[in-house]
Amino acid sequence: MNQRKSGEKQIIRDVLIKPAGPDCNLACSYCFYLEKGAMFRESTIHRMTDNVLEALIRQAMGAAGEQVSFGWQGGEPTLMGVDFFQKVVDLQMRHGREQTVGNGLQTNGILIDQIWAGFLAHYQFLVGLSLDGPKHIHDQYRCTRGGSATWQKVFDAGKRLMDAGVATNALTVVNDYSSQFPDEIYEFHKSNGFVHMQFIPCVEIDPVNPKMAASFSVTSESFGAFLCRLFDLWLNDFKNEEPTTFIRFFDSLFYTYVGLTPPDCGLTKTCGNYVVVEHNGDVFSCDFFVEPECKLGNVLQDNIADLLNSDRQIRFGNIKTELPDACKSCPWLSKCYGGCPKDRIRDPQDDGLNHFCTAYKMFFKHADPHYRRMAKVWKQKNALSRAEETRQQIEQSGIKVMRNALCPCGSGEKFKKCCGSTLMAT
Ligand code: SF4
Numbered sequence: 001m002n003q004r005k006s007g008e009k010q011i012i013r014d015v016l017i018k019p020a021g022p023d024c025n026l027a028c029s030y031c032f033y034l035e036k037g038a039m040f041r042e043s044t045i046h047r048m049t050d051n052v053l054e055a056l057i058r059q060a061m062g063a064a065g066e067q068v069s070f071g072w073q074g075g076e077p078t079l080m081g082v083d084f085f086q087k088v089v090d091l092q093m094r095h096g097r098e099q100t101v102g103n104g105l106q107t108n109g110i111l112i113d114q115i116w117a118g119f120l121a122h123y124q125f126l127v128g129l130s131l132d133g134p135k136h137i138h139d140q141y142r143c144t145r146g147g148s149a150t151w152q153k154v155f156d157a158g159k160r161l162m163d164a165g166v167a168t169n170a171l172t173v174v175n176d177y178s179s180q181f182p183d184e185i186y187e188f189h190k191s192n193g194f195v196h197m198q199f200i201p202c203v204e205i206d207p208v209n210p211k212m213a214a215s216f217s218v219t220s221e222s223f224g225a226f227l228c229r230l231f232d233l234w235l236n237d238f239k240n241e242e243p244t245t246f247i248r249f250f251d252s253l254f255y256t257y258v259g260l261t262p263p264d265c266g267l268t269k270t271c272g273n274y275v276v277v278e279h280n281g282d283v284f285s286c287d288f289f290v291e292p293e294c295k296l297g298n299v300l301q302d303n304i305a306d307l308l309n310s311d312r313q314i315r316f317g318n319i320k321t322e323l324p325d326a327c328k329s330c331p332w333l334s335k336c337y338g339g340c341p342k343d344r345i346r347d348p349q350d351d352g353l354n355h356f357c358t359a360y361k362m363f364f365k366h367a368d369p370h371y372r373r374m375a376k377v378w379k380q381k382n383a384l385s386r387a388e389e390t391r392q393q394i395e396q397s398g399i400k401v402m403r404n405a406l407c408p409c410g411s412g413e414k415f416k417k418c419c420g421s422t423l424m425a426t
């Protein structure tokens with residue numbers, strides 16, 4: 001399997017930032033990030049300083065090409081307040097060199113009022129709102145520290161955002177409970193205007209018995225059935241061969257059918273294409289590996305582009321290519337490349353194989369004929385020769401050449417205009 005080589009340079013395209021560290025105003029049962037507080041014991045409240053913010057924006061914009069995406073996550077990034085994000089935008093304008101800047105904010109919605117909604121709309125932030133579906137599904141695990149329900153507040157925040165004209169994605173965790181309700185969740189999101197959806201399968205180690213997965217984790221079989229049903233619902237809503245709802249995993253997978261690099265890192269050959277910056281400036285390899293062993297440096301002492309291209313980050317990225325034997329001979333290898341490495345280690349009972357391997361096999365088998373047909377239609381629309389030319393160009397020089405092609409996600413938008421931001425799970 002192709003590995004990234006030492007010295008192979010990439011430019012900064014995506015930076016994921018945790019301005020309030022792991023701090024959050026909720027305590028969802030399945031959150032993997034709250035426990036990171038143990039890594040930053042110097043204080044109980046974690047907030048990014050102006051120095052760190054300026055260093056990271058100056059460096060990222062200086063090292064980026066024509067486009068750069070900043071993903072603001074946590075914990076809960078809105079704990080920083082609107083003023084902090086006004087500083088973000090001001091610094092981006094000050095340090096930009098006629099670049100296109102995308103800002104994505106991932107939020108639990110609790111603090112989103114009219115002021116927030118107006119700000120996010122004005123500066124065209126793409127918002128990922130953590131909303132697991134209707135009340136009985138969302139409130140199963142997404143609760144306050146005191147155990148109170150949160151659905152009503154989050155749902156109201158979603159309405160507020162959409163009324164203000166903010167592009168809002170629904171981020172939905174698929175767990176042992178929600179996996180039973182694909183129809184209900186999909187219809188709920190669609191009927192409430194959340195036509196952009198992202199589904200994140202949940203698997204975490206059991207905190208009491210580390211030899212097994214936590215009880216809220218979704219089994220591979222359940223997730224496979226969920227994906228297959230969701231796919232049918234999505235396909236059923238196509239009009240004139242175009243999707244009317246947008247599901248990140250389905251859209252990403254489509255890229256692989258037309259010879260393009262998918263935006264979802266779980267589907268790429270190697271990892272390591274972005275970095276995470278914590279509130280204190282520490283830089284890590286990936287959102288799921290904010291761990292001492294994966295610390296690359298700190299923006300106050302190091303340069304973020306050097307850290308992205310460091311041997312340490314390249315070694316991290318290549319871990320994905322160390323596949324179990326089952327993957328090496330798998331007919332679907334070119335679709336999932338063994339999946340996200342964190343899903344290979346969360347449940348010790350998986351013995352190094354991806355926890356969702358069975359789900360992927362079920363889904364790829366189910367969806368493959370449809371993807372082949374859709375790819376044929378897309379290639380005809382975009383002209384095969386141009387797609388091939390573009391693929392070669394993209395391998396050589398990044399995304400900027402794609403201006404004239406339609407985005408493979410089927411939105412009808414120009415490439416990268418609609419899928420340009422990185423939103424991931426917390
Ligand atoms: S489907 Fe399973 S066996 Fe095949 S490449 Fe993916 S994780 Fe490996």
Ligand code: SF4
Nearest residue numbers: 265266271286340341
């Ligand atoms: S470990 Fe998983 S989330 Fe992190 S970069 Fe790799 S595929 Fe993406």
